[in-house]
Amino acid sequence: RAQVADELNKAKLERLKIGTETAFITAEALDGLLLEIDRALLAFHAADPTATGIATSALRDRIDRRLSPKAFDAILEAAVGRQVAVVEKGQVRHPKAAVSALAAESEAEEKLLPLLVQQGLAPGTVSELAAAAGVDAGLARKILGRLATAGAIVRVSSELHFSAEAMAGAKARLVAYLEAHPEGAPASELRAVLDVSRKYAIPVLEYFDTHGVTKREENLRTLRR
Known part of the structure; x- marks a missing residue:
């Protein structure tokens, strides 16, 4: 083993950390x-100047899909170290591109975020928000x-x-109200608690049903225990 290690050290090989193992590549x-x-990154940005990056898996397919995801991640780490690529949130971009995007x-x-905060429980649709914010x-x-x-x-x-x-x-309002009314309340009553139109009340109530806050039985909603 010592001889093998010595030969590897003499050879012009690069070490890549793949998970818990070390691999060698010329x-x-x-x-x-x-x-x-x-x-590949420069070509990607040239084809779509508005894109801020390409998914790691998509880039791997363009380079060599035979590479395992872990092996490609190790190669990407080397690319980042040599300032060939920037990796952020599962996307890869060229350091000289995507600045305007x-x-x-x-x-x-x-x-968009302050706009949604301002609109509270009566937000616009995606197209309405885009128009109000002046973005595509x-x-x-x-x-x-x-x-x-991001939450x-x-x-x-x-x-x-x-x-x-x-x-x-x-x-908080729904929980407080339903704790005071354990027998449950219909959507129309809870809509008044939320102080919003039915257009927003029903999707919000259904969201809380799905996420384990409330449960609906016939026409009444109660707290899920």
């Missing part, structure tokens, strides 16, 4: 893979999805998103 092969990553996303997020509807949908994943907002349906603050307040 410097030439690694350089070739990093060059392919560089070219990232700025547009940041600006959209800064507009597709970009708005992408940002809303990211905010929902800043709550996605109730494909078109309805509420600020986390508004939903926390709604939950």
Whole structure:
């Protein structure tokens, strides 16, 4: 083993940490893979200047789908170290590209989140939010999805998103009311508790049914115990 280790140290090999194991690759092969990553990312951004990155799995398919996800992650780590790639939240981008797209996303997020907070339990649809914020509807949908994943907002349906603050307040009001009325209450009564129209009350109530806060039996809702 000592002799093998000595030979490996003498050879022009690069070490890659793959999970708990160490793999070896020739410097030439690694350089070739990093060059392919560089070219693939530049081509990706050239084809879609508005994109902020490509999914790691999609990039792996473009480079060599025979590579295991863990092996490709190790190669990506080397790419990041050599400033060939930037990896963020499961996406990969070229460090020299996507600057304008990232700025547009940041600006959209800064507009959409305060807007949802302001609208409380009566938010606009995705297209209405996009129009109010002055951003593209597709970009708005992408940002809303990211905010929902981060927990800043709550996605109730494909078109309805509420600020986390508004939903926390709604939950507190419902729980307090139903604790005082253990026999349950109909949707019309709970709509008055939430002080919103039926358009918003029903999706919100169904959300809390699904997430274990309330349960519906015929026309009444009670707290789920």
